[in-house]
Every structure is written in structure tokens, then in C-alpha cells.
Amino acid sequence: MSKLYIIGTGLAPDLITLRAIEALKSVKSVFIEQYTGLLMLNENIKEILKDKEVRRLSRRDLEDLGGKEIFDSLKDGDVAILVPGDPLVATTHTSIIVEAYKRGYKVEVVPGISIIPNALTMAGLMIYKMGKPVTLVYPKEGIIYDYPYDVIKDNDSRNLHTVLLLELDMERNVIMKVNEAVNILFMMEDIRKEGVVKPTRKGVAVAALGSKNQIICFNTLENLKKLPINEIPQTLIITSPKLHFMEEEMLKVMNNEYCKPLK
Amino acid sequence: MSKLYIIGTGLAPDLITLRAIEALKSVKSVFIEQYTGLLMLNENIKEILKDKEVRRLSRRDLEDLGGKEIFDSLKDGDVAILVPGDPLVATTHTSIIVEAYKRGYKVEVVPGISIIPNALTMAGLMIYKMGKPVTLVYPKEGIIYDYPYDVIKDNDSRNLHTVLLLELDMERNVIMKVNEAVNILFMMEDIRKEGVVKPTRKGVAVAALGSKNQIICFNTLENLKKLPINEIPQTLIITSPKLHFMEEEMLKVMNNEYCKPLK
Known part of the structure; x- marks a missing residue:
């Protein structure tokens, strides 16, 4: 056979x-x-x-x-x-x-090298703090699918990071970017009002991971939203409420090195 | 420079x-x-x-x-x-x-291909159901470090899988195997008595992942404990309380193909 x-x-x-x-x-x-x-x-x-x-x-x-x-x-x-x-x-x-x-x-x-968990580890975050990952999709017919909000909230309660895979369908040319993802999260916040994804909350924007144009930016969600990131595919990590000091040091290093839109 | x-x-x-x-x-x-x-x-x-x-x-x-x-x-x-x-x-x-x-x-x-999340996906389990991973260590001076018990319990409550990285220190020639890991979990159960890791509970023993001798066995913990698995390194996954039907199908396929100790 x-x-x-x-x-x-x-x-x-x-x-x-x-x-x-x-x-x-x-x-x-x-x-x-x-x-x-x-x-x-x-x-x-x-x-x-x-x-x-x-x-x-x-x-x-x-x-x-x-x-x-x-x-x-x-x-x-x-x-x-x-x-x-x-x-x-x-x-x-x-x-x-x-x-x-x-x-x-x-x-x-x-097997091949995947966005999970590499988006997390390449940003300098600890694998032991990886929570359940979730996919963020565009609102469909005006309905916002807010399950990711619950996943972030739940991961938060255990001080874990949430890796958000952003909707991607190359056939239909649908490729969600970090700024759109942040917008969708803010829409969820407007509805749910539980303080899970405030503008001052921190996250990591990851784009074209593993390529020569790789982008890793650690910042508040409101600042990440403004960054002109065109490289694809993109991923957004909502970092855990409390970072380990080693994570903070590595995030700074990776941000200095790979956050090209800020340079 | x-x-x-x-x-x-x-x-x-x-x-x-x-x-x-x-x-x-x-x-x-x-x-x-x-x-x-x-x-x-x-x-x-x-x-x-x-x-x-x-x-x-x-x-x-x-x-x-x-x-x-x-x-x-x-x-x-x-x-x-x-x-x-x-x-x-x-x-x-x-x-x-x-x-x-x-x-x-x-x-x-x-980046390189890692045991996380590949132990999970190669066994046929869904990445969306990956809970926080944890390392299981040997009892030290008679004291059992039962934090992994809490992690499994917590992942269970969210129907997530727990990947247990087993203590490994090549320098000291310390390489924990699945049967030892199951024993340590049973010791925790004897102390905690919360029914989290009963002998009938199911898990996946993974050994030498990615090599030609790769072993993937899906069975109850009491049966996994009895399997003569010598290939290293080893990993134990405690599967989520409820499996998706696709996970069950893939686990069967992978078990048939890669559980050599049962053949």
C-alpha cells in the first residue's frame, strides 16, 4: 500500500x-x-x-x-x-x-515549527505560563463571537498568557491584523464591561514570525493598535496580568530588536 | 560586534x-x-x-x-x-x-521543533484544548511536590489536556519515565484523595517523540504504568475529562500505529 x-x-x-x-x-x-x-x-x-x-x-x-x-x-x-x-x-x-x-x-x-508555542517563546514569554489558545474571528453578520473574551478572562485568573490566533483564510483573502484584532477586543469590552481588555492592558504583536522581517512589539493594546504593521501572518498575545521579571527583561530585549515599526 | x-x-x-x-x-x-x-x-x-x-x-x-x-x-x-x-x-x-x-x-x-506542543498534536489531541503545561519532579527528601496535581485539577475543570514534562537532567543521569510519573501521581492521589488521578483515568504515554522509535500509547494510567517503555525522553499527557470525537479517532489511530509495547 x-x-x-x-x-x-x-x-x-x-x-x-x-x-x-x-x-x-x-x-x-x-x-x-x-x-x-x-x-x-x-x-x-x-x-x-x-x-x-x-x-x-x-x-x-x-x-x-x-x-x-x-x-x-x-x-x-x-x-x-x-x-x-x-x-x-x-x-x-x-x-x-x-x-x-x-x-x-x-x-x-x-512535524513543522508552528506559531504555537513559538510566538510565545520568541517574544520571551515562559512556556509554563501558556494558557489555552483561542482563535479570534471577525464579527459575522453583525454578531461578535465573544468566546475569546472568556478565554482571556479565565487565563487571567490563573496568570497565564493568551495566544490569539487571528482569523486567516488565504482562499478568501481574509487575513486579520493586530490592529483589527485589538478593535474587536475593544468592541467586546464595550459590550461585556468586565475590564478584561482595557486600552492600557499589555500585549505582544507578532508578525511574520520566523522570517527575516519578523516583528515583535510589546506595548499597551492602544499603542499596538496604532502601529503600522503590514507583515503577515499576525498574532496577538495578551500577556498575563503579572509578568515574571525574566519575562519583562526578555520582552524589552525582543521589543528593542524586533519592533521595527517603532524605529 | x-x-x-x-x-x-x-x-x-x-x-x-x-x-x-x-x-x-x-x-x-x-x-x-x-x-x-x-x-x-x-x-x-x-x-x-x-x-x-x-x-x-x-x-x-x-x-x-x-x-x-x-x-x-x-x-x-x-x-x-x-x-x-x-x-x-x-x-x-x-x-x-x-x-x-x-x-x-x-x-x-x-527555533526548533519542541516537545510542546508536538507531544500533544502528534498524539492526535487538539491544540485548542492544551492547558497550562507543568513539570513533574521526583520526591525530594521524602517530600512530594504536588503542584502538578493542582494543575491537572484546574485544567480538568476547563476540559483541557495537561502535558507533564518529566524531570530530566542528563548531567545527573536523571530521566523520569512514564511508569515512575504515574506512580508519583498515584502517591499524590493517596495524599490528596480528590479523585483527580484515579487508576482508570486515561492518558497518553509519549516516548522518543519524532524519532524512528517514537511511542504513543493511549490507555488508562494503570495500564500505561505496566508498559515496558524504554525509549527516552518520555512525556505523559493527562487527557481532558471529555474528548472530542475527532480526538478519540486520532488517538486510536496513533495508538495502533505507535504503541509498540502493546504489539
Whole structure:
């Protein structure tokens, strides 16, 4: 039986692993998934892909058609799906894995460097203080989905950091930025009025993590909102109410080094 | 001024990134840190190290001597510290970074694939259900440090998974295994009697994650305790009280594929 590789490509072209490259070389066809994140390919990888059958996977291919094309290709040989970041962060990839096993195929996951927990640690925050992460989405038809407010509040009560993954759908060209995220949080505050996300509250804006243009800015939410950050993808961390002194020192260092919009 | 690279080598020799390899090539001297984890080096890396000044770093070098040797080397050119996994998970490395910045050196962190969150996602559990992680240590002088019991209880109340990092100090040859970890949790239960870690409670034993011998076993704690798992390093995940059906499906798949001690 052929084998399905789910390969994480990491956060930037040169953050791909040697194992990912070897796995990619070994397969007959390659699917590229680019809707759950930004997929950036290294020159080595582009060179390898030249000799392969390469197709793009849409959300519809995976979610509505159940990966039919992938399973068709598996009949003819090994297949790889290239996924930005770490491949198991999105549930849509786990569905494909479960289905592949049910059909008797071998599956191998090649892990990749992901925004979680690296947005946290690269900013200088402690992994032991990472609370439950949550995704922040745009208001839909005028309705604000305020679950992230509850997650921040709950993480606050335990002095934990909240990593907010910002809505991203490359297919629909939806890429939330930190300033929009802060706005949405302020809208929640206006409704809930529990003092969880005041303008003076501190957070870390992270953009293009792992790339040469990486941005890490530690500041109040009202100041983060004003920063002209265009690099994508972006993530916002709401820091825990009390910081450890080592976290404060590292945040200062990282801010000095990587907060380019303030320079 | 010279530059200090803190390079994560990932979980297994071939999980090193292209950026790590390039950074390593560029430096004059290399320090190898092997006490916070198992450092396994790929053949490429060994080849590169042949032409460099390579020294091992002990915990004492970093924590008591404040990295004196590192700063002495930085006077003569760029320096790399090779660290297992992701370099910013251990606070001892952040101290060196802060110190290097204070002295005016440039610092670059090359992220690596870490046990967090990969132990969780590779087992098939959802990143959105990751609770605060905690380290489990051996009883010291007869005293059991039962803070992890509180963390599990607290994560339980939010239906989150708890990743237990098991005490590891390669210098003292202290490497906690899952069966010891389960025993320590049962001792806590005997004292606290709050029903948090009963023998029938489920968890995931993870060993040698990312290597060819990777083990992932999903079972009750009393059964995990009996499994002959020798591969290191090991991690124990206490799964959340209620699993999502996709998590249950993936756990079954991963258990079938990677729980070698049951085969």
C-alpha cells in the first residue's frame, strides 16, 4: 500500500526540516495546502517539485470532497501534502489522516515549527505560563463571537498568557491584523464591561514570525493598535496580568530588536 | 560586534532546519548544551562541527559561571549554542540572551521543533484544548511536590489536556519515565484523595517523540504504568475529562500505529 505524508513546512522557507525534504523527494505526487496559512517554499523544495505532479488543494477539496483527489493519487504511489507550519494544528488534516488509515494506507506526519508555542517563546514569554489558545474571528453578520473574551478572562485568573490566533483564510483573502484584532477586543469590552481588555492592558504583536522581517512589539493594546504593521501572518498575545521579571527583561530585549515599526 | 546564535536542533537528528545548519556553518565556535534534553546530531552537523572549536556546556557553566566561556569566545567571533528541541523553552537560555544583549552582542534565536506542543498534536489531541503545561519532579527528601496535581485539577475543570514534562537532567543521569510519573501521581492521589488521578483515568504515554522509535500509547494510567517503555525522553499527557470525537479517532489511530509495547 502507498504512503501518505503530511509535511509541515515551518514558519519560513528555511525553517523546513531535513526530514521534510527527504520525504518530499520520495513521493510521486504532491498536494499543496495554502488556505490554513502562508506556505513559503525554499529554493530546494521548488527544485524538487519540478519533477513531480503538483496540485493545489482547496478547502473544498479537503472538507467537502473528503480528499477524493488525494485518495485517487494514493492508488498510484506515495503522496505528500505540504502544509504551512505544523500540520496537526488544523483539524482538517487530522480528518484526512483518520480516513487514510481507515482505507489501509500508511501515514507519516512530519512535524513543522508552528506559531504555537513559538510566538510565545520568541517574544520571551515562559512556556509554563501558556494558557489555552483561542482563535479570534471577525464579527459575522453583525454578531461578535465573544468566546475569546472568556478565554482571556479565565487565563487571567490563573496568570497565564493568551495566544490569539487571528482569523486567516488565504482562499478568501481574509487575513486579520493586530490592529483589527485589538478593535474587536475593544468592541467586546464595550459590550461585556468586565475590564478584561482595557486600552492600557499589555500585549505582544507578532508578525511574520520566523522570517527575516519578523516583528515583535510589546506595548499597551492602544499603542499596538496604532502601529503600522503590514507583515503577515499576525498574532496577538495578551500577556498575563503579572509578568515574571525574566519575562519583562526578555520582552524589552525582543521589543528593542524586533519592533521595527517603532524605529 | 560578534553574534550569538541559540540554535534549536529539534526532536531528532533529521528534524533540524536548514536555517540551523546555515547558522552553524557561519560561526567560529560551538557550544553544545546537553543537560536540558537529549541532543542528537545529524551526520551533516557532525561534519560541520569537525572544523570548529566545540565545547560542552555544563549546567554550572551557564547558571553559576554566567556563561563566562561563551562571552570569552564571543570576543573572537560568532558563537553558536546548540540546544535540544526549542531553545527558548528553558529559562536558562533566556538569561544568556538577556546578558548577551546587555553586553552589546547581536543575538539570533533559531527555533526548533519542541516537545510542546508536538507531544500533544502528534498524539492526535487538539491544540485548542492544551492547558497550562507543568513539570513533574521526583520526591525530594521524602517530600512530594504536588503542584502538578493542582494543575491537572484546574485544567480538568476547563476540559483541557495537561502535558507533564518529566524531570530530566542528563548531567545527573536523571530521566523520569512514564511508569515512575504515574506512580508519583498515584502517591499524590493517596495524599490528596480528590479523585483527580484515579487508576482508570486515561492518558497518553509519549516516548522518543519524532524519532524512528517514537511511542504513543493511549490507555488508562494503570495500564500505561505496566508498559515496558524504554525509549527516552518520555512525556505523559493527562487527557481532558471529555474528548472530542475527532480526538478519540486520532488517538486510536496513533495508538495502533505507535504503541509498540502493546504489539
